[in-house]
Amino acid sequence: MTPAELSRTVLRSVRGAVEEQELSVPVPARIVVQPPPRPGCGDYASNVALQLAGPAGRPAREVAEILQKRLAGSAGIARVEIAGPGFLNFTLGDGALIALVRDVLAQGDGYGGTKAGPGPDAVGPVDGSAAGGARAAVVREVLARIDAAAGPGRLRGGGHPALAPVPYDLATLTARLGSDEVRWVLLRPAAHDPVRVPERPVQRESNPRFRVQYAHARVRALVRNAGELGFVSEPGEVGRPLTDGSSSSSPEDRSAPTVQPTPQQPTAAAQSLQSLQALQTLLATFPSVIEAAARLRAPDRVVRHLEATADAFFRWHDLFPPLPVGEQKPLAVHRARLALAEAGGTVLANGLRLLGISAPEHL
Numbered sequence: 001m002t003p004a005e006l007s008r009t010v011l012r013s014v015r016g017a018v019e020e021q022e023l024s025v026p027v028p029a030r031i032v033v034q035p036p037p038r039p040g041c042g043d044y045a046s047n048v049a050l051q052l053a054g055p056a057g058r059p060a061r062e063v064a065e066i067l068q069k070r071l072a073g074s075a076g077i078a079r080v081e082i083a084g085p086g087f088l089n090f091t092l093g094d095g096a097l098i099a100l101v102r103d104v105l106a107q108g109d110g111y112g113g114t115k116a117g118p119g120p121d122a123v124g125p126v127d128g129s130a131a132g133g134a135r136a137a138v139v140r141e142v143l144a145r146i147d148a149a150a151g152p153g154r155l156r157g158g159g160h161p162a163l164a165p166v167p168y169d170l171a172t173l174t175a176r177l178g179s180d181e182v183r184w185v186l187l188r189p190a191a192h193d194p195v196r197v198p199e200r201p202v203q204r205e206s207n208p209r210f211r212v213q214y215a216h217a218r219v220r221a222l223v224r225n226a227g228e229l230g231f232v233s234e235p236g237e238v239g240r241p242l243t244d245g246s247s248s249s250s251p252e253d254r255s256a257p258t259v260q261p262t263p264q265q266p267t268a269a270a271q272s273l274q275s276l277q278a279l280q281t282l283l284a285t286f287p288s289v290i291e292a293a294a295r296l297r298a299p300d301r302v303v304r305h306l307e308a309t310a311d312a313f314f315r316w317h318d319l320f321p322p323l324p325v326g327e328q329k330p331l332a333v334h335r336a337r338l339a340l341a342e343a344g345g346t347v348l349a350n351g352l353r354l355l356g357i358s359a360p361e362h363l
Contacts, residue, residue, distance in 0.1 A: 001076035001096050002103065002284045006044055007031045009077070010088075013070040014048065022066050025055040033090070035281045039274050042081065042089035043096070043281070049086040060086030097280050097340070101235040104283060104343040112287045112350050113149035134170035135163050135186045135195060138356075142187060142299045145354050150294035161191035161297045168197065177201050180357045184209035187355055188303045208307045209357070212348060215310035217363035219345030222322050226338050229323070229330055236336035241272030241319040272319045279312040279344060286347045290354070299355070306351040313344045 001009075010031045017023040028051070036045040049064035056063055064086040071080045071088075076099070079091040104111050140160055166173075166186065173182045181201040188208070189195055205211050226232065286305065293301040322337035324330050349359040 001092055002100065003033050003044060003288055005076070006033050006090060006092075009074050010046060010048060010067070010071065013067050013074075014052070016070055017066050023052065023056050023058075023063065025052050028052075035285070036089060039270075039277075041083060042079070042091040043277065044090045044092075045083075046088045046090070047086075049082075049088060053086065064088055097238070097276075098235045098336075100280060100284055101339050101343045104346050105233075105235070105339065108346060109350060109353070111346055112290045113151055115149075133166055134168060134173055134182075135166045136160070137170060138183055138186045139163060139191075139299060142183075142355055143294070143297060145356070146290060146294045146299060146302065149354060150291050163191050164189070164194045166195045166197070173197065180213070181209060183355055183357050184303065187299050190300050191298065208310075211314075212306045212310040212352065213358070213360055214363050215313050216345050216348040216352065216359045217361060218317070219313075219341050219348070220361045222338060222341050223345075225323055226330070226334075231330040231335055231338075233339035233342050234332070234335040235339045236332055238276065238320055238336045238340060239333040241276070242321065275312065275315040275319055279309070279316045279340070282309045282312050283343055283347050286351070302351050302354055306348060306355075309344060309347055309351075313341070313348075317341065 007030065010033065011028070014023070014025075014031070015027050018025060018027055028048070031046060031048050033044045033046045036042055049067060050060045052063050053060035061082060064082045067088060068080045068082060071077060071090075076093050076096060077090055078093045081089045081091075083089050107115075109115050143160065170182070173185075177185065177198065178201055181198075185197055186195060201207070203210055205214070223233070282305065286309075289301055289305045293299055320337050320340075322334060322341050324334055352359040
């Protein structure tokens with residue numbers, strides 16, 4: 001279940017409560033669900049009960065209890081809990097990750113709506129000498145792609161953001177840094193923040209643009225290496241992480257009890273599973289990030305999401321290796337991990353395409 005699907009499920013529960021006169025409130029146009037602020041609070045959270053409490057004239061926890069009962073047993077939701085004054089915390093079912101990976105791989109370059117986004121030639125040439133300079137030209141071009149990806153029915157702020165100026169023209173910057181680095185440098189800051197132009201591009205992991213491209217290239221290398229070993233990806237259970245020097249690739253690991261991360265018990269296994277949950281959340285929320293970038297006229301949101309996705313991929317990759325080690329034979333767990341890696345690579349490639357930055361096969 002993706003955040004968009006969960007949002008629609010919660011919205012249906014609100015609509016049902018209103019239709020059956022359990023609540024007397026206007027039905028909101030949309031409901032926001034997002035990752036919880038800390039581990040141990042489920043996969044997603046929503047403050048919808050707090051938003052409806054005022055119009056309903058009832059305590060937020062009472063509204064939350066009404067929605068909790070309606071959401072119990074919904075497909076894809078394993079558990080709904082009430083926290084604090086009335087927050088709803090959702091834990092997804094065991095098959096949520098498998099369903100997400102299948103969805104991402106099935107949509108491919110259309111995941112997040114990015115297939116609808118025009119290529120560089122479709123939005124016209126980028127003229128950094130026009131009014132607004134290099135930064136405005138690149139931002140205008142990328143927002144045209146993001147708008148097309150978000151779709152015609154999405155709400156948008158309209159127009160273009162007021163940008164802190166850059167004292168260079170686009171041709172000079174491109175000659176100095178190369179096209180990919182220039183775009184990253186101009187798009188990464190929020191609109192009101194100044195642009196810091198490096199002296200030269202740095203091809204190492206301290207450069208976030210390099211990390212994102214390297215993560216994509218690493219995924220493509222995993223797929224090639226798996227092909228040489230005679231197996232392909234297949235969404236499934238990814239098994240247990242590598243912790244305390246143990247192997248997580250045996251069939252027995254897949255049936256072992258899952259360690260749930262909690263703030264009180266930050267065990268190595270729990271922290272490893274948090275890395276898996278973080279990657280899952282970033283893949284699932286990619287479409288909503290595209291929508292938010294279009295609505296808020298903020299391409300920097302896409303940039304930051306790609307950085308977070310690349311960093312989460314590397315943390316997960318080290319703990320859940322997709323390829324067999326040593327004399328191991330490829331197992332179902334390796335095929336499942338390779339599928340998750342491919343889903344991560346799909347999100348990275350689609351996001352880079354929106355930004356007009358290359359997604360290299362080798363690096």
